[in-house]
Amino acid sequence: MSEFFAMGGYALYVWGAYGVTFALMALEVAFLMKRVRKAQKS
Amino acid sequence: MTAQSMKWFWYASPQTFFPLAGVIARWCGAAAAVLCAVGLYIGFFVAPTDAQQGEAYRIIFIHVPAAWMSMFIYVVMAFWAAMGLAFNTRLSHMMASALAPTGALFTFVALWTGSFWGKPTWGTWWVWDARLTSELILLFLYFGFMALQAAIDERRRAERAGALFAIVGIVNVPIIYYSVQWWNTLHQGASVSLTRAPSMAATMLTGMLIMALAFWMYSIAVALVRVRCIIMENE
Numbered sequence: 001m002s003e004f005f006a007m008g009g010y011a012l013y014v015w016g017a018y019g020v021t022f023a024l025m026a027l028e029v030a031f032l033m034k035r036v037r038k039a040q041k042s
Numbered sequence: 043m044t045a046q047s048m049k050w051f052w053y054a055s056p057q058t059f060f061p062l063a064g065v066i067a068r069w070c071g072a073a074a075a076v077l078c079a080v081g082l083y084i085g086f087f088v089a090p091t092d093a094q095q096g097e098a099y100r101i102i103f104i105h106v107p108a109a110w111m112s113m114f115i116y117v118v119m120a121f122w123a124a125m126g127l128a129f130n131t132r133l134s135h136m137m138a139s140a141l142a143p144t145g146a147l148f149t150f151v152a153l154w155t156g157s158f159w160g161k162p163t164w165g166t167w168w169v170w171d172a173r174l175t176s177e178l179i180l181l182f183l184y185f186g187f188m189a190l191q192a193a194i195d196e197r198r199r200a201e202r203a204g205a206l207f208a209i210v211g212i213v214n215v216p217i218i219y220y221s222v223q224w225w226n227t228l229h230q231g232a233s234v235s236l237t238r239a240p241s242m243a244a245t246m247l248t249g250m251l252i253m254a255l256a257f258w259m260y261s262i263a264v265a266l267v268r269v270r271c272i273i274m275e276n277e
Contacts, residue, residue: 008097010162017101017158021108021151025260028147032267039274
């Protein structure tokens with residue numbers, strides 16, 4: 001398992017790329033849901 | 043006009059499109075989640091380690107699909123902008139506005155993941171290479187489109203100005219695409235082409251294509267939910 005997360009020494013690069021990508025997508029969805037709720041209220 | 047073509051115009055009205063967009067968004071969102079899980083599984087557990095780059099190459103499974111989406115979304119955005127200008131349809135302009143933030147997101151992701159791939163393989167986070175520079179310009183085009191629309195108070199003028207900006211900016215898309223051929227740059231050429239066999243292992247290609255499909259579904263879902271917001275806010 002720890003071998004998997006080490007990514008053959010490239011952990012920073014691989015997880016840095018994947019982490020930011022999925023964090024941004026999650027953020028976009030969260031902001032959008034907030035906008036939906038706000039629009040539905042008014 | 044035939045009954046078939048009338049049907050399409052029926053959905054050109056924001057009110058009639060609204061429920062349809064909700065249904066499509068739900069299905070595409072679900073498909074995106076499933077495809078993403080499958081794509082990541084293939085990318086991390088099925089695809090073999092690269093002989094030259096080791097595990098660092100696994101960034102390809104998000105980098106290439108994100109870069110494709112960044113260009114494709116711009117083309118679709120400019121298409122809707124042009125439709126809006128040509129036919130004066132409100133929904134077309136709304137679609138263009140709804141696509142811009144997601145396009146900007148994928149452009150940023152393509153640059154970010156490229157940077158995290160460039161560091162271990164090229165030895166640098168950034169170079170002013172033709173491909174990288176034209177992709178950065180694409181990010182500024184998305185920002186410019188959104189800023190221009192936000193800066194003009196009157197809605198119809200904002201839509202028309204934004205549309206014109208989006209259409210002019212499309213010249214950048216072929217520049218990005220062909221940059222690796224036109225200039226002798228650091229960025230490698232296309233890994234996937236319709237005219238020749240792919241230059242990578244079949245499992246790598248499969249994982250990448252499934253991730254591309256997942257990003258497609260994600261983009262459709264997010265853009266349609268956003269267009270629903272725009273309709274609710276304006277109508």
